[in-house]
Amino acid sequence: xxxxxxLPFDEARILADMYKVCEYxxxxxxGVAPYQNYTFILNLSGEILTGLEHRxxxxxxxxxHSLPNLNRSNNEDYIKxxxxxxxxxxxxWNVKRIKPQAxxxxxxxxxxxxxxxxxxxxxxxxxxxxxxxxxxxxDQAQYLNIIVENLNxxxxxxxxxxxxxxxxxxxxxxxxxxxxxxSPNSIVSYYVxxxxxxxxxxxxxxxxxxxxxxxxxxxxxxxWQVNPIGVAENEFPALIQAxxxxxxxxxxxxxxxxxxxxxxxxxxxxxxxxLTTRLAKNHQDSGKFNLSTASAVPLALGDLGAKLExxxxxxxxxxxxxxxxxxxxxxxxxxxxxxxxxxxxTNLEKQxxxxxxxESIELTLFRQxxxxxxxxxxxxxxxxxxxxxxxxxxxxxxxx
Ligand SMILES: [Zn+2]
Numbered sequence: 560x561x562x563x564x565x566l567p568f569d570e571a572r573i574l575a576d577m578y579k580v581c582e583y584x585x586x587x588x589x590g591v592a593p594y595q596n597y598t599f600i601l602n603l604s605g606e607i608l609t610g611l612e613h614r615x616x617x618x619x620x621x622x623x624h625s626l627p628n629l630n631r632s633n634n635e636d637y638i639k640x641x642x643x644x645x646x647x648x649x650x651x652w653n654v655k656r657i658k659p660q661a662x663x664x665x666x667x668x669x670x671x672x673x674x675x676x677x678x679x680x681x682x683x684x685x686x687x688x689x690x691x692x693x694x695x696x697x698d699q700a701q702y703l704n705i706i707v708e709n710l711n712x713x714x715x716x717x718x719x720x721x722x723x724x725x726x727x728x729x730x731x732x733x734x735x736x737x738x739x740x741x742s743p744n745s746i747v748s749y750y751v752x753x754x755x756x757x758x759x760x761x762x763x764x765x766x767x768x769x770x771x772x773x774x775x776x777x778x779x780x781x782x783w784q785v786n787p788i789g790v791a792e793n794e795f796p797a798l799i800q801a802x803x804x805x806x807x808x809x810x811x812x813x814x815x816x817x818x819x820x821x822x823x824x825x826x827x828x829x830x831x832x833x834l835t836t837r838l839a840k841n842h843q844d845s846g847k848f849n850l851s852t853a854s855a856v857p858l859a860l861g862d863l864g865a866k867l868e869x870x871x872x873x874x875x876x877x878x879x880x881x882x883x884x885x886x887x888x889x890x891x892x893x894x895x896x897x898x899x900x901x902x903x904x905t906n907l908e909k910q911x912x913x914x915x916x917x918e919s920i921e922l923t924l925f926r927q928x929x930x931x932x933x934x935x936x937x938x939x940x941x942x943x944x945x946x947x948x949x950x951x952x953x954x955x956x957x958x959x
Contacts (some may be wrong), residue, residue, distance in 0.1 A: 563603035568626035573637075579694040580645045584686075587773060588652050588780045597651070599644065610643050612650035619643060641696055646687035653686075654679040656787070657779045663789030674792055676728035677815050681753015682772070685761070692959065699959055703832070703848035706758065707947045710823065710834075711845045713752045715942045716743040717881040724749045724756060725815045740892030743866075744881040747818075755821065756814045760799070762826040763807060765958060770803035778802035827947070831954030836943040842866065842880055844940070849948040862940035863911070865890055873897035873904045873924075888935040891926065898923035911937075 577599070585592045598616040603623040610619040624633055625640040654662075661673040692702040713719050727735060727749040734746050761772040779790075779798060790798065796808035813819055827834045839846075841862040864883020867874040876894045879885045897903065899910050900921050914920055914937055922933045949955065 560598060560600045561603065562601070564623035565603060566623055566626065567629065569629050569631075572627045573641075576641055576694075576696050577644060579696065580641070580690055581648060583690055583694050584645075584648055584651075587776060589777060593651065593656060597648075608639055608643055610647040612647045612655055614651070614655045617644075617647035617650070619647065638691070638697060638701070641691055642687050645690045646683055649683045649686050649690070650679075652780055653683050653776070657783050658789050660789035660791050663787070670732045672729055672732075674725040674728050674815070675790065675795075676731060677724035677749045677753035677756060678790075678795060680750045681724065681755075682757045682776075684750050684754035685757035685772075686776075699955075700848055702959065703947055703949075707846045707848050707945055709751050709754055710945045710947075713747065713755060715839060715842065715844075715944055718743055718745055718747045719752065720818050721745050722747045723816050723818055724752050727752075740878055743878050755823070756811075759810070759814060759821050759823070759826055760807065762830060762958065763810060764799075764803055764805055766826070766829050767805045768803050770805070775799050775802045823945075828950075829954065830958045831949065831951030833948045833950045835946050835948070837946060839940045839942040839944040841940050842883075842942065844942075844944055846944045846946050849946060862938065863890075863935065864940070867896070867907060869907075870895065874907055882941070884935050884937055888933050890922070890924075890933060890935070893926075895925040896922050897925065 581597075594615040596615060599619065600616060601619045601621060603621055603626065605620065606622050608621050608625065610617055619640075621640050621643065622636070625636045627633065627637040658679065659673040659675045661671050661675075665671060688697070688702060688705045691697045692699065697705075722745065724747060727747050730746075731749070734742070735748065738746070757772065760775075764775070765771050775798070778801065782798075796806070796811050799811075800806050800808075814821055824834045839862075842864060843866075862883065863885045864880045865876050865885040866878040866880075868877050872895070874896045876885075876890055876892050876896065879890050879892060899907075900914075901923070902910065904910065911920075916937060916939050919934050919936045922935060924931055924933065
């Protein structure tokens with residue numbers, strides 16, 4: 560069901576792709592869909608891509624330009640929409656049927672607390688793109704690019720060192736769904752980091768047994784069919800062991816209850832992929848997947864350490880990242896920067912390109928009604944980001 564602004568689009572393409580995704584997921588969970596009918600309701604309006612899962616339907620919102628156009632020139636937007644469709648459909652099993660005991664039944668009169676959203680959103684986020692790869696909607700390089708992007712979107716911000724995914728899940732009512740300017744420095748997404756925990760679980764199972772996360776999903780769904788009592792807060796290690804014989808209790812405790820680094824480098828190496836780090840160009844840098852291990856040396860641009868948004872006049876500060884020149888100089892969220900070194904600020908990146916590392920710049924800005932100047936000593940970005948490269952295609956075939 561479509562509503563909103565419906566531009567002319569490639570209906571045959573999206574229907575064929577949706578058919579592949581649904582068929583694949585139904586087979587993953589045993590081959591029989593757990594509903595009579597399923598309805599996708601897609602509202603095309605605004606700029607936000609989001610969805611909400613129900614037992615037999617999903618309500619999706621996407622920008623009007625997300626539908627595949629007939630020229631195939633908006634593939635990136637369309638792939639994001641297909642990722643969302645795949646995500647919400649996967650919830651048909653993972654959270655609408657297999658679900659936390661804390662949601663069984665839902666108490667709609669108050670908040671329902673669980674630490675397990677890293678599983679229910681994280682595993683779902685891991686499978687949404689993986690299913691696009693397994694059904695041929697995206698290729699291997701596109702899929703591995705998504706993995707690198709996810710790693711960098713988590714690890715280049717300080718929040719991942721401040722909060723575990725279990726805590727992020729438990730406090731989602733007051734933190735994740737009520738984000739403020741400081742959120743990148745203080746919280747972690749149980750969606751994205753949860754998907755990385757799921758990646759590790761899948762690779763660990765594949766390296767230690769003939770099973771994978773697929774086997775666990777099918778096992779969980781079969782248990783639900785027999786007795787839908789929900790998953791207790793500390794039950795996943797035992798459930799995974801029952802499905803695969805592999806004891807991952809220690810790993811799960813570390814991955815979900817602490818902020819310790821996970822063994823991505825070692826695990827990806829076992830599947831023929833080199834995960835390396837380099838200094839980021841700036842906080843917008845997100846790394847990429849390379850077909851060979853030689854990667855380009857990035858420019859050493861001076862980095863402010865803030866997320867800025869262009870306005871009719873100047874740039875407004877959205878976030879100031881921890882331990883950066885912007886933070887040390889006292890730049891604040893909502894400051895409106897109008898000049899750099901007494902020149903009207905029209906193109907931040909190009910104007911910063913004329914400044915050397917270690918040089919000071921003078922920013923003229925409005926903080927509420929007051930006009931201020933701030934001196935900031937620029938330094939190159941201290942953030943490390945990941946790059947992924949293919950080393951051994953044969954080993955990779957044990958996963959992808
Ligand atoms: Zn979800």
